[in-house]
Amino acid sequence: MSAEPAPLPAHHVLILGGTTEARRLAEALAAAPSGRVTTSLAGRVASPVLPPGGTRVGGFGGVEGLAAWIVAHDVTHVVDATHPFAERMSFNAAGAAALTGVPLLALRRPGWTPRPGDDWTFVDSLDEAADRLPGLGSRAFLTTGRMGLHTFAHLTDTWFLVRSVDPPAAPAPPCLEVLLARGPFTLEDERELLARHRIDVVVTKDSGGSATAPKLTAAREAGIPVLVVRRPPVPQGVPEADSVDAVLDWLGTSR
Known part of the structure; x- marks a missing residue:
């Protein structure tokens, strides 16, 4: 992981969610003494399990729509914790981060590795x-x-x-x-x-x-x-983390 932004005393973290890791991150940030967290869900599941903190459901309207939402809601950090195969959303996040200058981190759990006996x-x-x-x-x-x-x-x-x-x-x-x-x-x-x-x-x-x-x-x-x-790659230039703790370190959030 690289490109650590400077910690902020208060933040508004937008989590692009839909994974177990996204929910765990929202739980950790919602319990933090300062700052806000909003989790965005794609809306593909009829009755999703909602995480703590703020939530929104549905698309943003592409790169420009996501960038506008980030600016309008004073988002300071974006964490792409979508499913590893949500390729379009990941590229939209990279584009919106480039437009707004807001730091972006991709949270990706490690992939599976074959073991002896696997075919x-x-x-x-x-x-x-x-x-x-x-x-x-x-x-x-x-x-x-x-x-x-x-x-x-x-x-x-x-x-x-x-x-x-x-x-x-x-x-x-x-x-x-x-x-x-x-x-x-x-x-x-x-x-x-x-x-x-x-x-x-x-x-x-x-x-x-x-x-x-x-x-x-x-x-x-x-x-x-x-x-x-196989997984699609994370957009070029976007730093990655493989755990919720690594994201919290990137945010400068105490645990």
Whole structure:
């Protein structure tokens, strides 16, 4: 991590949220003796778990809209704690920070690393995952999120199990079963799920973290291959932190 801004006696931190780390950061900042925190949520989940402090839901209207909001609300720091695959929001944040001169930090939890016994195939996009999937299995546990389900809609010979917080929208694969659930999930949960649905391939994004990692352990134990979509890079020039404590240090906030 680099480019530490000078600590301020009072601050207004805008957290671009939607992750466990964003919520933990909001909790820490809301308990701080001075300053304000506002968490922005994309609004893609019907009933999100709201963090402490101020919240807003919905888009800003691109780079210019975000920059205008930052100025209008006297934001002193922006923390991009969105999902590692929220690429558009991350680039909008970088653009808005450049326009306003407000310091920006990207909070990214470490990605997953294969262990001995893992059978992982890495791809760079959902489109590439859809191309590779038929050669790896016919009963897929698809955990890439409901927003990208249309990418697999043309695969008529693959049966899909999809797990999401809210129901997915069309277009979707014709052979599909949907489980509505919110993590975290235990290893026993994932073992039972893979066995009950006779899953022979798992498709996931490298989101990192522990909430959904047990499926990888369950797949390794069962000898099931995993298609892993690599993360997009953080916008060039944006410093990164891998923990909430590192963000608090960057902000100069006591704990």
